Amino acid sequence: MSTSTTGGCLCGAVRYSLKQTPDHIGACHCAMCRKFSGGIELGLDVPLDGVVWEGEDSIRIYNSSEWAERGFCGTCGSSLFYRILPGDILPDGMMSLSAGSLDDLGDLSLTQEVYIDCKPDGYAFAGSRKQLTEQDVLDSVSALEEGNTP
Numbered sequence: 001m002s003t004s005t006t007g008g009c010l011c012g013a014v015r016y017s018l019k020q021t022p023d024h025i026g027a028c029h030c031a032m033c034r035k036f037s038g039g040i041e042l043g044l045d046v047p048l049d050g051v052v053w054e055g056e057d058s059i060r061i062y063n064s065s066e067w068a069e070r071g072f073c074g075t076c077g078s079s080l081f082y083r084i085l086p087g088d089i090l091p092d093g094m095m096s097l098s099a100g101s102l103d104d105l106g107d108l109s110l111t112q113e114v115y116i117d118c119k120p121d122g123y124a125f126a127g128s129r130k131q132l133t134e135q136d137v138l139d140s141v142s143a144l145e146e147g148n149t150p
Contacts, residue, residue: 007102009078013058018097019050024111025099028082029119030134036070037079040123042110043096048083051097089141 005022008015022044033041053059060074064082067089071080079098086093099105113119116131132140 007097008055009058009073009076009080009101011073011076011078013055013075014073014078014080015054016097016101017052018046019052020046022046022097022102022108025105025108026096026112026114027110027125028096028114030115031118032064033082033115036064036072036082037098041079041082041096042099043082044099044102044108046081046095046097048086048093048095051095 005018005020006016007018025042025044028041028043030041058074059071059080062070062072064070067087068082068084070082072078073080078101080101081098082096084090084094099108110125110127110129112130112132113125114132114137115134117133117135
């Protein structure tokens with residue numbers, strides 16, 4: 001089964017196509033992502049200009065911090081993305097598209113978990129992958145703000 005490069009929300013008001021086929025999935029266990037997604041946030045890193053939207057007028061934005069926002073369908077409420085705005089932290093910005101919004105996840109593998117120290121004890125993924133704590137993530141953000149590669 002091949003990985004699809006199209007997706008959308010539950011009701012179909014928002015659809016998208018990706019300019020590049022994703023090659024992996026990441027997981028975030030932070031409290032904000034858990035609340036936004038209703039559990040673990042599984043995401044696909046996509047450049048800000050890497051998505052062609054249809055029904056973009058149905059997307060609602062929640063500014064979750066001074067430098068990031070979350071997008072969801074204003075009709076059905078489906079989580080669509082987490083987006084770091086271009087600025088001091090990441091000059092080009094970045095987007096984590098909600099993996100569950102893809103039409104077909106194909107054989108995408110989970111390669112990284114962030115905020116692993118915030119994960120509730122009641123579940124764990126099988127297998128091994130890169131795992132970053134909250135402090136690891138904050139250190140990476142600080143390095144980016146200072147112009148260094150984390």
